[in-house]
Amino acid sequence: MTVQAWTFVLVGLSFALYIGVAIATRANSTKEFYVAGSGVSPLANGMATAADWMSAASFISMAGLIAFRGYDGSVYLMGWTGGYVLLALLLAPYLRKFGAYTVPDFVGDRYYSQTARIVAVVCAIFVSFTYVAGQMRGVGIVFGRFLEVPVEIGVVIGMGIVFFYAVLGGMKGITYTQVAQYCVLIFAYLVPAIFLSLMITGNPIPQLGLGGVDLESGTFLLDRLNGLHEELGFAAYTSGTKSTIDVFFITAALMVGTAGLPHVIIRFYTVPKVRDARISVGWALMFIALLYTAAPAVAVFARTNLLNTVSEQPYAEMPEWFTKWESTGLISFEDHNGDGLIQFVGPDARDATGASIANELTIDQDIMVLANPEIAGLPNWVIGLVAAGGLAAALSTAAGLLLVVSSAVSHDLLKRGFKQDISERGELIAARVSAGVAVVIAGYLGINPPGFVAEVVAFAFGLAAASFFPAIILGIFSKRMNREGAVLGMISGITLTAGYIVYFKFINPAANTAEYWWFGISPEGIGTLGMLVNLAVAVTVSRFTPPPPKEIVQMVEMIRVPRGAGEAHEISA
Amino acid sequence: MGSDVARSPSVAQPCTAIQASCTLHDGCEESQDDGGATVTDTPETPATVGGPDGKNPRAGDYWRKNLQYLGILLAVWFAVSYGAGILFVEQLNRIRIPGTGFPLGFWFAQQGSIYAFMVLIFVYVFLMNRLDREFDVDEGGE
Numbered sequence: 001m002t003v004q005a006w007t008f009v010l011v012g013l014s015f016a017l018y019i020g021v022a023i024a025t026r027a028n029s030t031k032e033f034y035v036a037g038s039g040v041s042p043l044a045n046g047m048a049t050a051a052d053w054m055s056a057a058s059f060i061s062m063a064g065l066i067a068f069r070g071y072d073g074s075v076y077l078m079g080w081t082g083g084y085v086l087l088a089l090l091l092a093p094y095l096r097k098f099g100a101y102t103v104p105d106f107v108g109d110r111y112y113s114q115t116a117r118i119v120a121v122v123c124a125i126f127v128s129f130t131y132v133a134g135q136m137r138g139v140g141i142v143f144g145r146f147l148e149v150p151v152e153i154g155v156v157i158g159m160g161i162v163f164f165y166a167v168l169g170g171m172k173g174i175t176y177t178q179v180a181q182y183c184v185l186i187f188a189y190l191v192p193a194i195f196l197s198l199m200i201t202g203n204p205i206p207q208l209g210l211g212g213v214d215l216e217s218g219t220f221l222l223d224r225l226n227g228l229h230e231e232l233g234f235a236a237y238t239s240g241t242k243s244t245i246d247v248f249f250i251t252a253a254l255m256v257g258t259a260g261l262p263h264v265i266i267r268f269y270t271v272p273k274v275r276d277a278r279i280s281v282g283w284a285l286m287f288i289a290l291l292y293t294a295a296p297a298v299a300v301f302a303r304t305n306l307l308n309t310v311s312e313q314p315y316a317e318m319p320e321w322f323t324k325w326e327s328t329g330l331i332s333f334e335d336h337n338g339d340g341l342i343q344f345v346g347p348d349a350r351d352a353t354g355a356s357i358a359n360e361l362t363i364d365q366d367i368m369v370l371a372n373p374e375i376a377g378l379p380n381w382v383i384g385l386v387a388a389g390g391l392a393a394a395l396s397t398a399a400g401l402l403l404v405v406s407s408a409v410s411h412d413l414l415k416r417g418f419k420q421d422i423s424e425r426g427e428l429i430a431a432r433v434s435a436g437v438a439v440v441i442a443g444y445l446g447i448n449p450p451g452f453v454a455e456v457v458a459f460a461f462g463l464a465a466a467s468f469f470p471a472i473i474l475g476i477f478s479k480r481m482n483r484e485g486a487v488l489g490m491i492s493g494i495t496l497t498a499g500y501i502v503y504f505k506f507i508n509p510a511a512n513t514a515e516y517w518w519f520g521i522s523p524e525g526i527g528t529l530g531m532l533v534n535l536a537v538a539v540t541v542s543r544f545t546p547p548p549p550k551e552i553v554q555m556v557e558m559i560r561v562p563r564g565a566g567e568a569h570e571i572s573a
Numbered sequence: 574m575g576s577d578v579a580r581s582p583s584v585a586q587p588c589t590a591i592q593a594s595c596t597l598h599d600g601c602e603e604s605q606d607d608g609g610a611t612v613t614d615t616p617e618t619p620a621t622v623g624g625p626d627g628k629n630p631r632a633g634d635y636w637r638k639n640l641q642y643l644g645i646l647l648a649v650w651f652a653v654s655y656g657a658g659i660l661f662v663e664q665l666n667r668i669r670i671p672g673t674g675f676p677l678g679f680w681f682a683q684q685g686s687i688y689a690f691m692v693l694i695f696v697y698v699f700l701m702n703r704l705d706r707e708f709d710v711d712e713g714g715e
Binding site: 073074077078081082084085089090093208211213220222223238239244248251252255273275278279281285286289293296557560562563 | 662680
């Protein structure tokens, strides 16, 4: 069977599975729609969280990013896993005890303020749409390359599937579909990783193969890659080029941002108890770590294979995958010196006479995971499997995000905001309609992606880090924190972070270099500073303004102890 | 700050009265920015500390123990990622994990920190479940 036939079969089967699961788990009440009736087992929730969290960025882009950046890619590995420690220790159990439906719910009730609620709603919607756009780009890439259908049709099919189970099933449908999607995506990620590890190092466990001996040269794989890098004028793979302070701040922004992302937080409202919320974060991180510890191995295997395949080889003899990706525009070759060979070199490359060599090959890092099985010559079904896995990762995350948007509109804006007399049935209809509208907008963004998708992802994490995280932490750990402190803190954190990112990414991109950055912190890492400013402003302001009402203090005392966590419910404010 | 001095006496009292084992003023304040004002401003609330049953005078101890666990676990969290993986990565890279090709700092940044995060969460779950039972604030059930 050809690659395309395998891809059709595997993608088709996985889609049929998701639809089947969705039909079996429809939501019949707002509670089922928002938090799956708080009846999800911790293990299933851990799996669903892992699929929810691991997006097209984790599945498709991350190993590629690491392959091209070496040690500097560590910020994603540590940043996108370390946040779960914060989530488990500082947020999940308390938010579960509080028992709301959404993140703005907690912020609005804890700070007895509609302003705080609205600020939170706007952030939640903005963060989620930013993120969804990236997922849709991933769906488009997979469809465009593997099924050779136009991207528009690919996105419409993808959105149709999400529409079906998100609108029909709500959180309940999404949860169980995500469990299925996790299984598909982890299988699809690990199979080629194991194949590659066996081929290159003879060790079936990629995490160990990474530190193992390269069968071809007989030296340690990492040493061999560092050697190749030195030869070709790239920086050494195992040491970075970014400044330490920037690596520190980016890692922190990603960690804190992860813990503050609404679509991750709401997953812990779906389990029955506080105890379940704690252990569920542990399961989630374990499922995530399966992929995240394999990713750096995949990155090294891919990098080594790529250098071996293309470096100094004749362009005319490139294999089929090369020309196919070339046609998508994600690989391009320009023969500067006219020798017909591919010079794929770094900025420090010098020839025998000491003259610098020009790089002739441009490769989009997003294709590394998708092209990896082809570069390594793995069987066709593995390639089809990777396509199905990429779609599972993108669709599961998209669904989780769309649910945040839908509940922000129907629950936070209508039920708790402008139309408090709305009936249960009316709210459920509003939730479905807003999920539907959100799907259509996301589909539009997928077909006409804004040119700055990559840039705005920094936004999503920066804003989550600078807004939600401090507001929630202070709401739990400080009884003295009041409305004035929280609102002013969030606003100053968001303003600083958004202003910095907008300035360097959109207004004056030419100045986006270390010499103009504050303290050498790049826009990707500024969310950490925004968070610190938020904390400082909130604590200071709260000291000079009236303390929160007695009921709120009692509420904080209530959420600090596990006993008495009912099912998710409305707090009468 | 002047206001702190003025508040201190009134803080110490409700604190010692309510939380039996809290004998030192410092002990009360270590719970982050809960500072003096909280207790001062809400002198009646501590009667209900301990949740819905309203009869757990040891809730302050429970919370302090929780913060102590958090402090230790987060210190490890910081050490394995920001410490070993970022701040001291170059020094650690001079050491190689025996029998493998891993420079130690690089390994912490791309593998070790993630394993440590998992262990930290499971240790936290174990400690807190035990603490919940000890202070009788667990959720019972299966």
